[in-house]
Amino acid sequence: MTDPAVAPPGQGPGLRGRRTPFVAYVGLAVVALGVAAAICYGTGVGGWVLMLVMGLVLFLAGVYAVVSRLEGRRAGRDRTWSVLIHCAFVLALVPLVSVVWTLISKGSERFDLNFFTTSLNNIGARDPDGGAVHAIIGTLEQVAIATVITVPLGILAAIYIVEYGRGRFATLIRFFVDVMTGIPSIVAGLFILSFWVLIVSPVYNNGQPSFSGFAAALALSVLMLPTIVRSTEEMLRLVPAPLREGSYALGVPKWKTILRVVIPTALPGIVTGIMLSIARAAGETAPVLLVAGGSAAVNINPFNNNQSSLSLYVFQQASDASRFAPARAWTAALTLVALVLILTVAAKLFARRNRISR
Structure with missing residues (x-):
């Protein structure tokens, strides 16, 4: 009898099929940032902001390609949108953390009894x-x-x-x-x-x-x-x-x-x-x-x-x-x-x- 957790040959993964390892995401991020840095600083078309934006685009494309290959197209779309949502959360958090850090670092100078x-x-x-x-x-x-x-x-x-x-x-x-x-x-x-x-x-x-x-x-x-x-x-x-x-x-x-x-x-x-x-x-x-x-x-x-x-x-x-x-x-x-x-x-x-x- 065939185990339902294992997909038959030639078909996509089942409910508990293969999962993309975390190392793959780290590798994709490093490669995407490396390629973006080579393009931006090698051609002189932009600075670190353009490098981050280009690296994010390359990373999303890489996640979709790798996850679609290992887990199927539906999982690829789902994982790509999940990564995009997490990146948006981090981007929204950056100004808040920056404001708090600036207030604490500069406001602590006169934070005394006087x-x-x-x-x-x-x-x-x-x-x-x-x-x-x-x-x-x-x-x-x-x-x-x-x-x-x-x-x-x-x-x-x-x-x-x-x-x-x-x-x-x-x-x-x-x-x-x-x-x-x-x-x-x-x-x-x-x-x-x-x-x-x-x-x-x-x-x-x-x-x-x-x-x-x-x-x-x-x-x-x-x-x-x-x-x-x-x-x-x-x-x-x-x-x-x-x-x-x-x-x-x-x-x-x-x-x-x-x-x-x-x-x-x-x-x-x-x-x-x-x-x-x-x-x-x-x-x-x-x-x-x-x-x-x-x-x-x-x-x-x-x-x-x-x-x-x-x-x-x-x-x-x-x-x-x-x-x-x-x-x-x-x-x-x-x-x-x-x-x-x-x-x-x-x-x-x-x-x-x-x-x-x-």
Whole structure:
């Protein structure tokens, strides 16, 4: 009796037939890069980028030819596309790894206690010291205020659209949310500048316009709100309808079903959308520059006087003529990324803990 795992003579391999060894792929990669290098550098038509592209094309052609020969055409096409997908993944990963490596390598120069305990107040161009504590405080306060404002509004707006909204009014809300998603950050800053700084702030500031961290938080809220609404809306729509129907069948009111069933089910996705909006707000520079003004000293009062942020600090230090400023800018950028990472991990753990406890 013929073993089904072994293909009969003259036919292609079976389900467990011959497989192309890993050494063959390594050899194909070496040969492809060698041929590409010989063509590019031998003729002088290009550099290492063209060599890599040409080597990839030759490698894919070699994989298709060898695998088709050993395993059949179908396996050859499948393996070629698999190699292409893996190469695309590596190519997409290169910029991310490059950014992280650059931030760590250049930002570690001033990653010391002085940077996190001092400000730029009374720091001259020839002074190597000076930190970003004032910018860190400003970022935390502005983002916290913006989060407190936008998270309840965004979640409630999404609940209305999904659970209650019907007809043209709900469609109009979705339209304006989509439009707000594409608003440039400087437009949000100009809106708060013309409304809050120039019209509202003189009312409580003896008739004089006043920059403040709260104004920056309002501008960040305009940018955060559409992201939270759209992400929460999509997560609420992914909640299975039988969960709602089962709750209604038990006599639970609609508002309690939303509060105890729908929102907890969609909570991980909602938290992800909130953290995306916080990350965007923490990295905005134009609104803070327009309505908070920036400051070299610590200001813990977000409702009065100028206030800085880490993104504005990076912008100002990167454009400063001092030879010590670039190091401060890189360290501030690394600090900003670390803050967003810490907040994201903490939010994910919080959402996961709540989900497990239920």
